[in-house]
Amino acid sequence: MTNAKVAMPKVPSVTQKNLETTKIDDEVLLKQFELQDETPESLVWEATFVGVLCSAQLMTQAGLSQSIAPLHIIGNSFGTTNPGQLSWFASAYSLTVGTFILIAGRLGDIFGHRKFFILGFLWYALWSLLAGFSVYSNKIFFDCCRAFQGIGPAFLLPNAIAILGRTYKPGKRKNMVFSLFGASAPGGFVLGAVFSSMLGQLAWWPWAYWIMGIACFLLAVAGYFVIPHVQMPSRDSPSFNILERVDFAGSVTGVIGLILFNFAWNQGPVVGWETPYTYALLIVGTVFLGVFVFIESRAAFPLLPFAALSRDAAFVLGCIAAGWSSFGIWIFYTWQFMEESRKQSPLLSSAQFAPVAVSGFCAAVTTGFLLSHTPASTVMLFAMTAFTVGIILIATAPVHQTYWAQTFVSIIVMPWGMDMSFPAATIMLSNSMPHEHQGLAASLVNTVVNYSISIGLGIAGTIESQVNDGGANALKGYRCSWYMGIGLSGLGIFVAAVFALTTFMKSKKKASEKQYIE
Incomplete structure (x- = not known):
């Protein structure tokens, strides 16, 4: 595959000497990035290549559901039923996933995406094992293990997307691959929920984390053999300052x-x-x-070059923040609603969540097609609408209503918000970023996604604690948290609508100018 030269972002510097040094270094970087990853030649090898990289998203969401599905089983083993303390089991994980992604993307850009992809799985494996052994300690140690566990996916996600981003040229194939990457999220959540619920009910909950550790180690080995090695920029230049490059x-x-x-x-x-x-x-x-x-x-060399971010990128990230924070509230409190209000077992609740995987796959395939024929702004508007409709359905569902009414429809609709917004945002930023900054493009989207989930849970937890009458009226706390989620996803619709209108006016103006010239 060929790769056209791209202009490096303008770099602010203090002196003319620094400016000249930066220019020389950037030219070296561009020359050494001329060789783009080659698309795997055979279909079987390509499927394996994409599958290993998609496992980053799969295992990330499996790690999230590991603590949400058997939440009360884990809480009881540590002797706690406090809603605020229980929410830390999930939010500690999402906190570090969202916080360390930007750094992971930059390190991958400098030292190699393949290297940090493999290290990410090894780190994930280590702290998954320790999270299981925390059963012999206390909930504080478990929270710490969950936080350290989240650093693994933080290194996996941006580097996996960066490898895909530099392997595939913009077009239908790239759109479909990125959509499949997004589709791995709901499937991973269901996978983690089913296995952790089954082991929590029938065996012992730490086994879910020990098995996760073994699986992550095997995926690290697979990544070593499947992902091709790419020559990274030389760091032998006397002007190359590691601390400066890493920011x-x-x-x-x-x-x-x-x-x-x-x-x-x-x-x-x-x-x-x-x-x-x-x-x-x-x-x-x-x-x-x-x-x-x-x-x-x-x-x-800013970690987050604000000057390089366009207005469209700001709109996209704003939509992602609003939509995925509402998703975090939806997923956490829907599980509480099923297990506490409807008195269902974790395994039954996991079975009821299974349609998420099928719906998510359909949404991803549809999104891959739409992105080749529809502006990303329109796809984002559809996604924000799905987030809003999904959370409204569950927020107004009566406790004794049949699952096949509002709950089932909510579970079917919500993945369309996930698997339309994530590929649209990732592809747009990937296509707009230079080849050597694919890690940054991936980092931005994943940072906002995971950090928003954690912040959304924190805000919802505050609301719940203020309205649930000290835990006596848990259902009221759930519903008020969902109402907060409706407000956030509604904000996402507003931002997406403005984005879509701006995009439409811009395209109309270009069409008018072209017609005038002709």
């Missing part, structure tokens, strides 16, 4: 800010917002994020 200052301030901000929102429901350290951490986290923005605006 060490931006990485540190960004990670600290994101963790503190998120921790405050998720810890607030547990200890109460009147506890001084919760709002103090929120303030400190906000300050660090402000410092991060300041550093990025002046960094030679």
